[in-house]
Amino acid sequence: xxxxxxxxxxxxxxxxxxxxxxxxxxxxxxxxxxxxxxxxxxxxxxxxxxxxxxxxxxxxxxxxxxxxxxxxxxxxxxxxxxxxxxxxxxxxxxxxxxxxxxxxxxxxxxxxxxxxxxxxxxxxxxxxxxxxxxxxxxxxxxxxxxxxxxxxxxxxxxxxxxxxxxxxxxxxxxxxxxxxxxxxxxxxxxxxxxxxxxxxxxxxxxxxxxxxxxxxxxxxxxxxxxxxxxxxxxxxxxxxxxxxxxxxxxxxxxxxxxxxxxxxxxxxxxxxxxxxxxxxxxxxxxxxxxxxxxxxxxxxxxxxxxxxxxxxxxxxxxxxxxxxxxxxxxxxxxxxxxxxxxxxxxxxxxxxxxxxxxxxxxxxxxxxxxxxxxxxxxxxxxxxxxxxxxxxxxxxxxxxxxxxxxxxxxxxxxxxxxxxxxxxxxxxxxxxxxxxxxxxxxxxxxxxxxxxxxxxxxxx
Amino acid sequence: xxxxxxxxxxxxxxxxxxxxxxxxxxxxxxxxxxxxxxxxxxxxxxxxxxxxxxxxxxxxxxxxxxxxxxxxxxxxxxxxxxxxxxxxxxxxxxxxxxxxxxxxxxxxxxxxxxxxxxxxxxxxxxxxxxxxxxxxxxxxxxxxxxxxxxxxxxxxxxxxxxxxxxxxxxxxxxxxxxxxxxxxxxxxxxxxxxxxxxxxxxxxxxxxxxxxxxxxxxxxxxxxxxxxxxxxxxxxxxxxxxxxxxxxxxxxxxxxxxxxxxxxxxxxxxxxxxxxxxxxxxxxxxxxxxxxxxxxxxxxxxxxxxxxxxxxxxxxxxxxxxxxxxxxxxxxxxxxxxxxxxxxxxxxxxxxxxxxxxxxxxxxxxxxxxxxxxxxxxxxxxxxxxxxxxxxxxxxxxxxxxxxxxxxxxxxxxxxxxxxxxxxxxxxxxxxxxxxxxxxxxxxxxxxxxxxxxxxxxxxxxxxxxxxxxxxxxxxxxxxxxxxxxxxxxxxxxxxxxxx
Numbered sequence: 001x002x003x004x005x006x007x008x009x010x011x012x013x014x015x016x017x018x019x020x021x022x023x024x025x026x027x028x029x030x031x032x033x034x035x036x037x038x039x040x041x042x043x044x045x046x047x048x049x050x051x052x053x054x055x056x057x058x059x060x061x062x063x064x065x066x067x068x069x070x071x072x073x074x075x076x077x078x079x080x081x082x083x084x085x086x087x088x089x090x091x092x093x094x095x096x097x098x099x100x101x102x103x104x105x106x107x108x109x110x111x112x113x114x115x116x117x118x119x120x121x122x123x124x125x126x127x128x129x130x131x132x133x134x135x136x137x138x139x140x141x142x143x144x145x146x147x148x149x150x151x152x153x154x155x156x157x158x159x160x161x162x163x164x165x166x167x168x169x170x171x172x173x174x175x176x177x178x179x180x181x182x183x184x185x186x187x188x189x190x191x192x193x194x195x196x197x198x199x200x201x202x203x204x205x206x207x208x209x210x211x212x213x214x215x216x217x218x219x220x221x222x223x224x225x226x227x228x229x230x231x232x233x234x235x236x237x238x239x240x241x242x243x244x245x246x247x248x249x250x251x252x253x254x255x256x257x258x259x260x261x262x263x264x265x266x267x268x269x270x271x272x273x274x275x276x277x278x279x280x281x282x283x284x285x286x287x288x289x290x291x292x293x294x295x296x297x298x299x300x301x302x303x304x305x306x307x308x309x310x311x312x313x314x315x316x317x318x319x320x321x322x323x324x325x326x327x328x329x330x331x332x333x334x335x336x337x338x339x340x341x342x343x344x345x346x347x348x349x350x351x352x353x354x355x356x357x358x359x360x361x362x363x364x365x366x367x368x369x370x371x372x373x374x375x376x377x378x379x380x381x382x383x384x385x386x387x388x389x390x391x392x393x394x395x396x397x398x399x400x401x402x403x404x405x406x407x408x409x410x411x412x413x414x415x416x417x418x419x420x421x422x423x424x425x426x427x428x429x430x431x432x433x434x435x436x437x438x439x440x441x442x443x444x445x446x447x448x449x450x451x452x453x454x455x456x457x458x459x460x
Numbered sequence: 461x462x463x464x465x466x467x468x469x470x471x472x473x474x475x476x477x478x479x480x481x482x483x484x485x486x487x488x489x490x491x492x493x494x495x496x497x498x499x500x501x502x503x504x505x506x507x508x509x510x511x512x513x514x515x516x517x518x519x520x521x522x523x524x525x526x527x528x529x530x531x532x533x534x535x536x537x538x539x540x541x542x543x544x545x546x547x548x549x550x551x552x553x554x555x556x557x558x559x560x561x562x563x564x565x566x567x568x569x570x571x572x573x574x575x576x577x578x579x580x581x582x583x584x585x586x587x588x589x590x591x592x593x594x595x596x597x598x599x600x601x602x603x604x605x606x607x608x609x610x611x612x613x614x615x616x617x618x619x620x621x622x623x624x625x626x627x628x629x630x631x632x633x634x635x636x637x638x639x640x641x642x643x644x645x646x647x648x649x650x651x652x653x654x655x656x657x658x659x660x661x662x663x664x665x666x667x668x669x670x671x672x673x674x675x676x677x678x679x680x681x682x683x684x685x686x687x688x689x690x691x692x693x694x695x696x697x698x699x700x701x702x703x704x705x706x707x708x709x710x711x712x713x714x715x716x717x718x719x720x721x722x723x724x725x726x727x728x729x730x731x732x733x734x735x736x737x738x739x740x741x742x743x744x745x746x747x748x749x750x751x752x753x754x755x756x757x758x759x760x761x762x763x764x765x766x767x768x769x770x771x772x773x774x775x776x777x778x779x780x781x782x783x784x785x786x787x788x789x790x791x792x793x794x795x796x797x798x799x800x801x802x803x804x805x806x807x808x809x810x811x812x813x814x815x816x817x818x819x820x821x822x823x824x825x826x827x828x829x830x831x832x833x834x835x836x837x838x839x840x841x842x843x844x845x846x847x848x849x850x851x852x853x854x855x856x857x858x859x860x861x862x863x864x865x866x867x868x869x870x871x872x873x874x875x876x877x878x879x880x881x882x883x884x885x886x887x888x889x890x891x892x893x894x895x896x897x898x899x900x901x902x903x904x905x906x907x908x909x910x911x912x913x914x915x916x917x918x919x920x921x922x923x924x925x926x927x928x929x930x931x932x933x934x935x936x937x938x939x940x941x942x943x944x945x946x947x948x949x950x951x952x953x954x955x956x957x958x959x960x
């Protein structure tokens with residue numbers, strides 16, 4: 001019998017969190033917009049820590065402005081800071097879009113960001129004239145003491161879509177809400193969409209902004225903006241697409257809103273990690289567009305299947321896996337390791353969501369294993385659990401590296417943040433290609449750890 | 461006019477006073493305007509006061525539990541952000557049972573909406589009690605206020621006082637919400653004051669010697685402190701307390717018993733040295749261990765104070781024998797290279813002159829995120845005429861400086877590093893390090909080596925596809941073609957970039 005055992009956090013204190021605050025998710029989302037500039041309405045730390053985190057993980061610059069709230073703002077409100085901040089950003093950087101992201105402080109002092117944004121728009125108009133017209137200023141409410149970074153991401157996508165999307169001529173495109181994933185993942189999604197003969201509008205697209213080429217500039221134009229990201233015009237056009245696929249279960253509001261307001265049908269699913277989830281993703285695309293899944297993609301699928309047939313039963317079958325991190329990624333990986341014949345014995349996420357346990361129940365049935373599901377938990381809980389219930393391999397972010405080291409369990413790094421290895425943000429874990437990469441990584445790690453280097457078993 | 465309005469700042473003319481070009485005829489007290497509020501939306505590189513306390517001062521202490529009283533963000537971001545390793549050794553000869561405890565765990569109250577409405581003190585109390593239960597081996601519990609706690613008005617001190625009695629373990633509250641003060645520097649101040657008021661003078665050292673010192677403002681980034689400790693050990697000087705690299709809670713409690721305090725980071729920690737001198741009569745000297753000359757000079761000063769001159773000379777001689785020839789090599793390679801130093805605080809003045817005197821480089825600009833008046837005066841006194849001195853640069857200014865001053869290398873933090881690289885300029889981490897330690901004699905060689913490998917990396921010769929350059933011409937960024945590689949002392953050299 002397979003079943004899940006849901007374990008919720010029993011302490012009040014949180015020890016080594018597996019989640020972060022709403023503004024993070026909103027900053028991530030706005031970064032995926034071409035010439036989009038996040039401005040955080042809070043203290044310096046609210047932007048500094050996130051920029052630091054992005055720089056560590058992506059090894060890329062990330063420009064995030066802040067309104068620098070100080071004592072006077074705490075007492076008298078942050079109106080001046082926000083109005084001035086938006087103005088300064090607009091006239092100096094001339095972005096296409098400014099995402100105004102609230103924080104715990106600005107929410108507690110009760111700043112009317114919508115009103116302040118209106119004032120700022122007026123001021124920009126006075127100062128810049130015609131040039132101000134193209135600058136979109138979009139307030140995004142992200143109180144840090146409510147839910148997590150996922151909610152912030154969701155709120156940002158919803159705010160941007162609600163503000164910009166306009167019904168017009170049909171465009172034969174599909175909208176994709178990728179969730180909090182890596183540049184490599186978005187590129188893999190683009191590849192899948194391209195193979196299907198489609199064009200996608202990504203809400204939003206961090207692939208180039210967080211993995212930008214270094215090429216000598218041919219002009220002295222300032223400031224530095226990375227190439228890529230979804231354009232404001234494309235976001236406007238998202239109201240005219242054939243459908244929206246959110247591969248992030250926790251960020252479906254934008255998709256729902258497009259469905260409700262503009263009759264763009266929505267599909268909200270787990271991310272395409274592994275065989276069945278990728279199949280499902282392609283099925284959604286087919287449903288919205290009527291395009292068939294091309295032979296070349298079936299070949300890609302076949303290569304992954306071939307590799308699984310070659311190796312999974314020999315090296316991976318029955319191996320126990322502990323997975324921790326963001327809810328979408330962990331459910332996807334749990335299903336995939338199940339497909340590889342491994343046992344996801346513990347899956348932990350810091351986010352709470354009713355969907356999570358349901359998904360895991362389904363996976364337990366499929367894999368025939370008993371899964372301890374830790375919901376709204378932290379990394380300390382993972383550590384304590386693994387001391388009692390050892391596994392063969394851990395899959396999660398770099399924050400678990402010291403636990404892995406102490407317990408002697410190899411760690412496969414996925415998710416955010418990964419700061420102690422290079423290149424992980426560039427490799428996809430989505431799609432058939434991502435599956436291939438992830439499977440090779442897991443298999444080679446198992447070979448390294450559990451097979452004697454001189455043993456005959458390592459040879460064919 | 462000594463002040464300079466950069467082109468990119470024409471919309472925020474108040475920045476003019478923060479950007480200063482040194483000129484010998486200026487009055488001595490003319491320096492950039494500093495330690496004032498940041499201009500909103502200007503893309504400053506500053507952090508908040510909470511970052512100043514936990515990220516810089518207390519996070520290096522190895523045997524305490526850190527509880528952040530905040531919504532989840534501040535706790536998540538407080539985890540493992542700075543590279544300050546610790547050894548398990550405690551002053552009583554025992555070993556702390558959890559390796560690198562300070563880097564391994566961060567705790568928080570994960571405040572929710574209801575806590576914001578009804579107050580978070582109950583949750584803080586429960587969290588600290590649970591933290592104590594989870595890690596009974598810890599020698600103290602430090603709790604941190606954040607923007608949210610500051611705004612909802614939770615009385616952290618009351619909870620700390622109550623629980624200190626209840627748990628029998630010292631609980632200390634640090635009241636530096638993110639919004640207090642113009643930068644993280646305010647957090648350093650609060651951290652110093654809190655540790656002084658709550659801990660210093662509350663315990664007696666296990667044993668004392670006539671050569672006891674406090675090493676203050678040294679956080680052991682990449683093992684810096686261990687380098688200095690070795691020199692002092694060899695001289696016969698005893699590190700009674702460290703503030704706070706590789707430090708234990710108890711060491712702070714008996715800082716008043718030292719014979720002398722040595723202040724290394726003079727921005728973040730002079731406060732406590734002043735307080736200790738004032739209350740307990742322990743004098744302090746400001747020290748500087750970056751570069752061989754400063755290091756030798758300061759070891760001599762310390763030696764003189766304790767009558768250990770010979771011992772100091774021996775340490776210097778032993779090290780110089782090894783590092784002298786190595787530095788000669790790097791000097792031959794770094795000669796004339798232009799450098800822009802953008803540090804948090806004092807590193808801009810610690811390094812500007814040594815890079816020129818000992819490695820032949822040219823410091824074209826120095827800047828700081830949060831330095832105060834005294835630090836900028838020092839920066840000014842150590843740079844040449846024409847050098848740019850900046851307070852709190854923002855990223856557009858950063859781009860303009862690169863364009864106008866054409867540095868060959870930038871020393872800065874991780875947020876600036878990748879922007880510099882995108883603009884085609886190598887950038888070395890100076891807040892945490894690339895391959896440190898950077899302090900002391902050996903450290904200076906590490907720094908020189910990292911500067912060398914960054915400037916001479918072949919990548920800078922490969923930025924554009926050559927045919928493409930020939931066909932279209934490279935305007936804007938000028939790409940110079942490399943010369944033939946040569947062999948020297950067995951070190952294979954990459955192509956020379958931009959050799960003047």
